[in-house]
Amino acid sequence: MTAVDVSTAPSVLIAETDPWSRDLLKQVVLSVRCDARLDVCGEGQEAIALLGDTRYDLVIADWDLSGVSGLDLLRHVRQRRRSPVLPFILLSNRNDSASVREALPLAPTAYLTKPLDMPGLTQRLQGLLLSAGQEVACDVPALTPGMTLKRFLEHRRASSDGAPLLADVQLAVKRSLNPGGLDLKLLEQEVRTDPQITAVLIAAANSAAQHRASPVQTLAQALQRLGPAQSMNLVLGLTLKRSARLSDPCLADYAEHYWNASLHTAEYGRTLARMLSLDQERCYCAGLLHRLGDLALLRCLQEWLQAGGALDTQAIDESLAEFGAAYGSALRTRWRLPLELRELIAAIYHLGGGVYSREALLMNLAGQVASLQPEEGVDAVAKSKTARLLKVGVPELERLVKKA
Template sequence: MTAVDLPAVPRVLIAEADPWSRDLLTQVLLNVRCDARLDLCADGQEAMDLLSAKPYDLVIADWELPGIDGLALLRAVRQRKRNPLQPFILLSVRSDSASVREALPLAPTAYLTKPLNMEGLTQRLQGLLLDAGQEVSCEVPSLTPGTTLYSFLEHRRELADGAPLLTDVQLAVKRSLHPEGLDLRLLEEEIRTDPQVTAVLIAAANSAAQHHGDGVQTLSQALQRLGTGQSMNLILGLTLKRSARLSDPALADYAERYWGLSLHTAEYGRTLARLLDLDQERCYCAGLLHRLGDLALLRCLQEWKQAGGELDDQEEVGDALERFGAAYGSALRTRWRMPLELRELIASVYQLGGGVYSREALVMNLAGQLARLPASEGVEEVARGKTARLLKVGLPELSRLRKG
């Protein structure tokens, strides 16, 4: 089928078990056709049911789908003898010649191996969904009449895409490339200060499709588990999302403040962990992510403005942050299935729960106290506090930490 045969607004089915790969495919496709009508599913039986119920202009399916796999799905589509053939992109981790020979008789429109080449996928989608030289632009959906700021934020809490990007990730990937490919060590150095990138890679590394062994709790562990191709795709895919960066100056100023607080907490956590011979990178990660909810809320406030909503003054922004920031963070960490141990460390930045405290939880609580301390105040009160006493970290050590 050529692009000329397609309707003005194409309907596309994406069948992919891994939620992060599914989200990446969605973003790449919407970047080509922002008006596309998408149906998403995570298993082959649901995909088969959808194909029986609706006509699709394109199917994108993973071979490794649970239940009915993607190859069986393609076989069922071809048995319907549609003329011209149903466009069908088959994805797979299998790159061996035997697998390719098994798929080719079923005439997939494309057979793409994972990790995907995003540029190649984009070109395929453009050829299928656009006429030569055609571009499709979409307006930001306007607010439903009567929608208030707080009802908008309440609705977005369970759907938010997370924090805005605070580093230039495209430049970070470019700097990490060398003739042999992507250097994960260099990439980690480039992106390690960005809360959104860190959170997404950890969540993706812990997803069902990637998970094996112990849960991933640091950026370094996530990069190693995902590998170069998938890591790069996920990072670059974040740039395709709406409001990936904050363009509103007032909201960007708020984000800089929360980002600075996150970085200070992360550095204090790592330094204290090193001092006490604990897991430095885990403590750094917990500190970096502890303001993820506030940053995600700022991103949603920008979406509110882009949809035609108004923010009258800074007091309204501050009130929204106080009212929803913590809830946004909790919702994201739960929806992204962050490891419980990491979530507990993040929570300890704010307050210690009841019962027995781990030394790392005490470290993060102390790191949060130091990061929040105004520059004009000394550390004497912190040194007299319960957390410092339990850790046996005295005034001399805290004073050196503050100066460092």
Template sequence: MTAVDLPAVPRVLIAEADPWSRDLLKQVLLNVRCDARLDVCADGQHAATLLGEKTYDLILADWELPGVDGLSLLRSVRQKRRSLPFILLSSRNDSASVREALPLAPTAYLTRPLNMESLTQRLQDLLLNEGESVYCEIPPLAPGMTLPAFLERRREVCDGAPLRVDVKAAVQHSLGPEGLDLKQLEDQVHSDPQITAVLIAAANSAGYHGTPVQTLPEALHKLVPGQSMNLILGLALKHNVVLGDPGLVAYAERHWQLSQDSADYARRLARMLELDHERCYSACILHRLGDLALLRCLEDWRQGGGALDDQTIGESLDAFGAAYGSALRTRWRLPLELRQLIAGIYSLEGGVYSREALVVNLAVQMARLTEHEGLEELAGSKTARLLKVGLPELTRVRKT
């Protein structure tokens, strides 16, 4: 495809089995051509069906697709359209695999972890004329749309929370002469609920097996460094990852701070009691993910022309925040054990709870205290009694 025969609006097929890699490819492509008509699928048979039904201007397919693999798709396409741009993605970087693919003339053969700059440049060359850029206006709200109806619709499809951390700066700071320093990267991003949730979810996706991952350090070590870096950088490409409305920013700052304070208290308490402090930290840093995701959707509402004030924000959080969090944790398939630990933050009524659940519940109660409130009442609470911690221990945790 050359500059003279570029379609006005290109149609692109993305075939990728891993949901997080699929979403990353989608975001990179839309960052180049926000108007592209996209079809995405998770297996080769579905991709083959779509290829039989529609005419595409570009295909991105993973060699390791289940069912019909990407190389077979490329072979089928080349029998009909020799010049159709086809980017083949693969984890195979050995010379034998390259020799097997080259006779089918892929437009590009990209190995994982992907080089994001190289992929972006390829897409720009294929989808844009020289010097061209495409601007997509934010669509207005549908006539008669109410805020509750808007939020109800967005709950099952929202992209998660806004970013607290400057991801480009975090990655750049973590790059050294020998590549990405995972410990340095963890130090840079551990306070960000969105990054933590995405990396944990990605590390538990279909492409990875073994014991469920419940913490950021575990996720970073299970994912290869390049994949972690790409997923983090890909988050910055998404819509409204940085809030623009001052009222929304103020609410987000409060929720971020509550998450951070809770996580810090939980880590100290868990260490004191010789419990799993990383799991406790993880549960607390994620427990406001739904409220933050809701704030991001309220930014969409505002940009679409909807009215927004402090009372509306507060009422929306009360009505939808918990439901957004539950929907995200389920849809992203965060491990059941981690979800149960987060649930312990909100309720300990009935049933038998682990000591970690008691820790996170007590930590969040501590974080909610104002600077003028003491710890005496909390020290006498049922949660503190079950953990066998008193005022001296809580005071030490608060002051550490």
């Protein structure tokens, strides 16, 4: 295995409009060359500017870039007549012969249609970025001198990758495959309890690239909008990210606790929604995602450990208390989860003044029940304003707890 030599690390430009596809391409490139120097952009004019400043070893561009199309970007690259020829992978939703004939005279290194065949793309990248038999190993970047845990977490809040994976993704995909391809209903059953997968697929399904007006608010809706191939690509792409799973036993125990809290709230939300004839799956999803920030923070704490930082349970508890809610809010905003879903998640924690939907009241009640200690009864919850507004009494709440 070859140690990293910065002077020989390849420079790669990724130009892709959709942020989730852009991130997926980035992870696939890094899975082949962890030392690659990456520039990413979302529109063609910016890509041309970057090409004027940097000598790249590979360009990956989507045909449907705004401003300057990926095809025009390829034309711009070929007109510069660089020697040797700059490798250029053109991605496209167009698989008709006319589009292929239009691109071929510009000699793209590869013309790949979407949804992408990820194994095929990986193989292409290996041929372009690695010498025969070459493997590259990358060390985890060390903490900068003087870096404190608080500063580290403040810095990562705006760019965290989200929660660790809690489902066995490879097994889930394997179980969901049949001779006809990926069965979306089976995949939903396999991954529906994983907050990270649920949040990412909902966010990706609501991205501008999907060109739909109605927001997606459940995992089932997201899978249907994305389709089998793109859903599988995004799910598998999550496994390529650093710290995708928690390896530290202590942090894994904390994650188990917050995951169980999420699952209990989700199940209570769904059961109450069934009782009150409301949207069961949307309420389940809100409950599942309400601890996303705490889980994302735990993942960043593992990155802190891997970079050489010290950690104990007191530091973990203090970090969760100070940053957990902020991480969740930042993620839900940055990933542009639908406002209606975010309101249901917020309602689990707090109901202020004003008028609330029955679903928001329901999720607040689900959060109260999920917070009960084993020795506590439901009487206090039944007396709450939320329960009284929903007309849910002790008998209903006792049945709810028994079903959990």
